[in-house]
Amino acid sequence: MQSNGLEASRVERDYLGEIGIPADKLFGINSLRGAENLTVSSLTIGHYPAFVTAFAQCKWAAALANSDVGKLTAAQASAIAAACEDLIAGxxxxxxxxxxxEGSGGTSTNMNFNEVIANRAAQHLGAAVGEYASVHPNDHVNASQSTNDVYPAALKIATRELLKPLAAEVSALADVFASKAAEFCDVLHLGRTCLQDAQPMTLGQLFGGYAALTRRAxxxxxxxxxxxxxxxxxxxAIGTGFGAPAGYRSAVYSHLAAITGTSFIPPADPFDAMQNMDVFSRVSGELRTYATSMAxxxxxxxxxxxxPVGGLGELRLPAVQAGSSIMPGKVNPVLPMAMIQIAFAVSGNDVSISSAVQYGQLEINHFEPVVADRLFDSITLLTNGTRLFREKCVAKIEADMVANEAHLLNSMAxxxxxxxxxxxxxxxxLARRSVDEGRPLLEILEEGGILGREAALQLVRAAAQPVFYS
Structure with missing residues (x-):
């Protein structure tokens, strides 16, 4: 519904009152229709602060750019900017x-932001909510934009911000693995391949491998x-730039850099930028790779x-909670199991994202909402899961030196x-005799005076040292 004049804005305001929009809310008719027709989950677009901030930053930069090129007055741009700052502040x-x-291809999302910002901007100008003569959702807040360029822009900005704390958590986990590698550097360990006894190594080497993997992630x-x-x-709308006046594009990127502190850039080919979302497949792929690696x-x-009796028992994980409602004393590895479960969820999200990227059609991809929903979910799961895994599990792992050494010395390794x-x-x-008699090889060596325990340990330690030839 367009309302360019005072009389039209009054009609729109009165109509909104009739359909029951609460007086203390700032959304309008387009938002309400979007919520009524397209609510399928428990999360709204206001759930992730990074997404709200990114959308508000785009609208803020657009308002200042539109003021630069004469599409908005300085007062309108200032009011829109103030409204965006309100959203960013929570x-x-x-x-x-x-x-x-939502399933509108992002239009309902964009209009929800447009209406809230327009109504809040009106309040900053001393006008009433719903009186869009001073600041209109479409004509002013959405000036020189469309859903098709502002939604993916906000999605990229938000995703980039959400990745920062995740990368920091993963790096912190790598540090803990590295500290454990140092702590366990002298613990002899039975290396296994195909779940069979293989060669001597140290437990520190095992954890060093985990540290390298996590650092790479x-x-x-x-x-x-x-x-x-x-x-x-x-x-x-489709990459032609139609609807944005001369000078707008350079101005909007300049203002966005000032607002965000990041130098975002326009695409080399604007049609490619509108048609294709392959970058989100790549980002999701990295999330899946990290998730499955940690699994x-x-x-x-x-x-x-x-x-601890019927298994390997070479590590002691922290006992964070009871493991059974019926078996007293049982403690389960709940943190590792949670990380594995997160990997299942992230892998499923990656399938959804790759499908959404694939099924964009012609000039745009109208499945951006599912990309946002699943991508934000993966990042959130991994950020929270990694922190808990690090703090409550990995940092408190202990080694059973006796069990590690016994398994190694009693094995064919x-x-x-x-x-x-x-x-x-x-x-x-000697090995065949060990198998035939069902006795540890070390026992046969000691019994025959061939090799004592300490000498055997020295040979094992030497074998555990890495040898690389350049």
Whole structure:
């Protein structure tokens, strides 16, 4: 509904009163219709502060740019900017009522922001809510924009901001793995392949591998954020820039840089920027890669801590809660299991995102809301999950040195360490005797005076040291 004059704005205001929009809310008819027709989940567009902030920043920069090119008065631009600052400060988010997963291709989302900002701007100018003569949602707040360029721009800005705390959490987890690697550097450990005894190593080497994996993931997530610097602002509906006056595009990026402190850039090809969302597939792919990598680590920890009597029992995980409602004393590896479960959810989100990216049609992708919903969910799950995993589990892991050493010395992995000093054929005979008699190899070595425990430990430690040839 357009309302360019005072009489039209009064009609619109009266109509909104008739359909029951609360007097203390700032949304309008388009927002209400979007909420009534498209609410399918429990989250609104006001749920994620980063998304609200990003949208408000885009509207703020657009208002200042429109003032520069003469599409808005200085008073209108100032009022819109003040309204955007209110949203960024956390005010009026209860007026952002449209479902994050709405199916209008983002139009309902954009109009919810337009209406809230317009009504708040009107208040800053001393006008009543719903009197759109001074600041209109479409004509002024949405000037030189369309849903098709402002929604993906806000989505990129918000995603980039959400990735920062995630990358920081992953980096912190890498630090804890590294500290555990140092702590366990002298703990002899039985290396296994295909769940079978393999070769000697140290427990510190195992955790060093986890640290390297996690550090690499932190770098990849940081790099993913840098892929989101190119925005489609100024392309308006399909990339032609129709509806945005000369000078607007350069002005909007300049103001956005001043507002956000980040130098976002226009695309090399505006049509590509409107048509394609492949960057979100890449970002989601990094989230899935990290999630599944941590699931592997979590599975390892669960296995190594299994028992304490009937399993490996080489690690002791912190006992954070009771593990059973019926079996007294049972403690489960709940934090590792939670990380594995998060990986399932993130992998499913990645399928949704890649499907949404694939099914964009022709000049735009109208499935941006599901990308936003699933992407924000993945980042939130991983940020929270990584913090809990680090603080409540990994930082408090203890090693059972006796169990680690016993498993190694009682295994055939000891035979591998003996080959350089005793020869393959001799060790093979001893190994076969160990299997035939059902006795540990070390026991046979000691009994025959071939090798004592301390000498065997020295050979095992030597075998556990990495050897690299350049």
């Amino acid at each position: 005010r009026f988010r209860d007026s952002l009522i449209v479902d994050l997963l 932190a770098c990849a997530l940081s790099d993913a954020g840098e892929m989101l610097l190119t925005l489609p602002l100024g392309g308006t 592997k680590v979590a599975s390892d920890l669960t296995l190594l801590a299994s028992g 000891l035979a591998t360490a003996l080959v350089p000093s005793l020869g393959y054929a001799h060790v093979s005979k």
